[in-house]
Amino acid sequence: MSRDDIRGAYRHFLGREPESDEVVERHLKTVTDLHSVRARFLSAPEFYQTNARELLRYFSTWEARRNDGSIDYDCSTAELDRLFAHIKDVWSRLGKVEPHFSVLSTQNFKPENLGSNIEVFLKSGKGEVDLLQAELMGHGLKTTGYSHCVELGCGVGRVTRFLAEMSDRITGFDISAPHLKLASEYLTAEGVQNASLELIKDPASAEFPPCDLFYSRLVLQHNPPPVMFFLLRKFLRALVSGGIAVFQLPTFIDGYTFKVDTYLDGMDKLDNQELHALPQKAVFAAIADAGCDVVSTYRDNSLSKITQVSNRFVVMKR
Numbered sequence: 001m002s003r004d005d006i007r008g009a010y011r012h013f014l015g016r017e018p019e020s021d022e023v024v025e026r027h028l029k030t031v032t033d034l035h036s037v038r039a040r041f042l043s044a045p046e047f048y049q050t051n052a053r054e055l056l057r058y059f060s061t062w063e064a065r066r067n068d069g070s071i072d073y074d075c076s077t078a079e080l081d082r083l084f085a086h087i088k089d090v091w092s093r094l095g096k097v098e099p100h101f102s103v104l105s106t107q108n109f110k111p112e113n114l115g116s117n118i119e120v121f122l123k124s125g126k127g128e129v130d131l132l133q134a135e136l137m138g139h140g141l142k143t144t145g146y147s148h149c150v151e152l153g154c155g156v157g158r159v160t161r162f163l164a165e166m167s168d169r170i171t172g173f174d175i176s177a178p179h180l181k182l183a184s185e186y187l188t189a190e191g192v193q194n195a196s197l198e199l200i201k202d203p204a205s206a207e208f209p210p211c212d213l214f215y216s217r218l219v220l221q222h223n224p225p226p227v228m229f230f231l232l233r234k235f236l237r238a239l240v241s242g243g244i245a246v247f248q249l250p251t252f253i254d255g256y257t258f259k260v261d262t263y264l265d266g267m268d269k270l271d272n273q274e275l276h277a278l279p280q281k282a283v284f285a286a287i288a289d290a291g292c293d294v295v296s297t298y299r300d301n302s303l304s305k306i307t308q309v310s311n312r313f314v315v316m317k318r
């Protein structure tokens with residue numbers, strides 16, 4: 001890459017000249033090819049500030065025109081049992097063969113690469129809790145001193161380890177025993193003494209204790225909409241008055257539809273992570289029904305495609 005390539009990137013991406021020759025030299029030391037130049041400029045906060053109008057126009061016109069499609073999110077008790085049993089089988093298998101990769105799916109966390117990357121994996125849990133605390137602080141809410149935190153889908157304890165510092169007690173729930181075993185070993189090794197772990201075996205065992213902080217990310221999205229809806233209603237009801245729930249789930253996937261019968265007929269052929277969406281109107285209905293208010297909701301970056309919308313919700317029980 002040449003100095004002119006860097007100067008061109010400034011003009012095209014940021015609409016200005018570089019501030020100095022030194023800045024150009026600094027970029028040149030880091031970039032290797034056109035791909036890395038693009039990645040560098042496209043991830044600069046200044047790129048978003050400069051191009052906000054164009055970016056936001058795309059998002060708002062696309063979102064306004066989107067077609068939510070037909071999504072069943074209610075089903076019978078017997079159907080719910082079958083859906084849970086399927087999710088349990090899939091995730092228990094993933095927990096045996098590639099637990100860390102199943103949590104954060106980048107090649108670095110495949111079993112054969114984990115040895116040299118485990119520190120990065122574990123550190124990411126701290127980053128996630130730092131963000132949660134900044135978010136709570138922004139809403140004028142406390143960041144520590146909760147009495148009971150519940151985490152749904154705690155996996156191998158990546159986030160649980162740091163959530164534990166925010167509350168007197170924490171209970172992590174997961175549908176996969178192999179994930180929970182690793183979580184237990186990690187929490188013990190880290191000297192975390194206020195955590196309990198619970199296996200969700202079926203819908204009946206998804207009983208959450210009263211809590212004043214609830215957290216779940218990268219979990220509901222892997223469950224068919226009736227399971228998401230069921231769990232959402234359950235955990236919102238577990239919040240005590242003034243309690244806060246922070247959770248993420250996809251609310252729209254372009255072209256996605258869900259029919260319970262059709263899914264149950266083909267379910268046995270699915271043996272890996274699935275991606276599902278629950279329409280926003282169902283989430284808002286569950287929030288209202290549980291006597292909670294929305295503190296904030298926004299599109300987050302849990303999904304990587306522009307045509308898939310993941311929302312993060314912060315809600316408070318009245």
Ligand SMILES: C[S@@+](CC[C@H](N)C(=O)[O-])C[C@H]1O[C@@H](n2cnc3c(N)ncnc32)[C@H](O)[C@@H]1O
Pocket residue numbers: 087091092102103104152153154155156157158159173174175176179200216217218219220222223227
């Ligand atoms: C992608 S991992 C994320 C783990 C953890 N939230 C994290 O970010 O480190 C998804 C986890 O959710 C669990 N899970 C999936 N569906 C679940 C359900 N219905 N109830 C409880 N746990 C579930 C899986 O077993 C797995 O441990």
